[in-house]
Amino acid sequence: MATDACAALGPTRGVTAELGVIFTGLALALGMLWGKPIWNVYWTWDARLITTAVLFFLYIGYLALRRIPGDRNQVARRSAVAALIAFVDVPIVHFSVNWWRTQHQQATVLRPDLDPQIHGTMAWTLLWAVVTFHLVFVYLAARRYRLAAIEDHIADEELDLAVVRRRSEDDFVPAERRQVPVLGGGA
Amino acid sequence: MQNAVYVYSGYALTFGVLGAYGAWVTARARSLEVDLRQAKHDIAIEQERRTLSAEDVDGSIRAAVDLDGDGSEPGVHGDGTSAGQVAP
Numbered sequence: 001m002a003t004d005a006c007a008a009l010g011p012t013r014g015v016t017a018e019l020g021v022i023f024t025g026l027a028l029a030l031g032m033l034w035g036k037p038i039w040n041v042y043w044t045w046d047a048r049l050i051t052t053a054v055l056f057f058l059y060i061g062y063l064a065l066r067r068i069p070g071d072r073n074q075v076a077r078r079s080a081v082a083a084l085i086a087f088v089d090v091p092i093v094h095f096s097v098n099w100w101r102t103q104h105q106q107a108t109v110l111r112p113d114l115d116p117q118i119h120g121t122m123a124w125t126l127l128w129a130v131v132t133f134h135l136v137f138v139y140l141a142a143r144r145y146r147l148a149a150i151e152d153h154i155a156d157e158e159l160d161l162a163v164v165r166r167r168s169e170d171d172f173v174p175a176e177r178r179q180v181p182v183l184g185g186g187a
Numbered sequence: 188m189q190n191a192v193y194v195y196s197g198y199a200l201t202f203g204v205l206g207a208y209g210a211w212v213t214a215r216a217r218s219l220e221v222d223l224r225q226a227k228h229d230i231a232i233e234q235e236r237r238t239l240s241a242e243d244v245d246g247s248i249r250a251a252v253d254l255d256g257d258g259s260e261p262g263v264h265g266d267g268t269s270a271g272q273v274a275p
Binding site for chain 1: 189190193196197200201204205208209212213215216219220222223226227229230233234237
């Protein structure tokens with residue numbers, strides 16, 4: 001029943017995971033551009049950076065898993081299990097700067113003591129960026145979801161077309177030429 | 188000045204990647220909509236063809252072959268009745 005519910009969700013087909021790859025990839029790339037003038041290096045083996053890179057590869061792995069052919073319910077089930085396992089990395093990314101001594105600065109907004117340490121102008125800029133990127137994400141997800149729905153619709157239509165063609169060919173075969181299987185091996 | 192290069196590179200990367208992805212999704216959706224219309228059209232044509240061919244099998248094509256395979260005229264039964272007629 002649960003798998004039926006997963007299949008009924010339709011053509012989600014990793015739409016948000018695809019966007020996750022793009023947004024996480026952007027976060028890594030933009031972080032590197034920020035790191036060069038501030039840390040004087042593009043990349044360092046820091047807990048926050050590593051866990052974020054792991055998240056990026058988990059998204060790619062998830063999308064690769066979804067592409068393995070199989071029954072729709074099977075794909076939905078194994079993808080759901082993979083997503084649950086992969087999600088473990090998300091809190092690790094967030095708490096990495098608290099759990100380990102890192103080059104990356106400690107939490108400034110969502111601190112354990114609930115006392116944000118961020119300048120007002122930066123806070124508003126951050127809030128603006130968070131809201132804007134969420135809106136962009138929702139917009140792109142809606143567009144991508146629609147594309148996935150069309151792809152599914154086409155797959156169904158092509159299947160219908162193949163069935164119609166098969167039946168159509170069948171109609172042209174005269175009854176005398178139709179091969180009737182002989183029961184008992186025809187001996 | 189040096190920092191400005193990184194800042195504008197970041198803007199270019201962000202708008203470039205998100206814009207390219209959005210453009211790809213939109214273009215592919217439009218292209219597939221054309222394919223979908225074509226597929227629906229093809230199905231309608233095939234169904235029409237199937238209906239017509241079924242009528243042919245019942246009518247003119249059946250009438251043009253030797254119905255009994257007994258050497259009689261095409262479209263005529265051995266008892267002299269033609270396709271669709273019942274022997275008296």
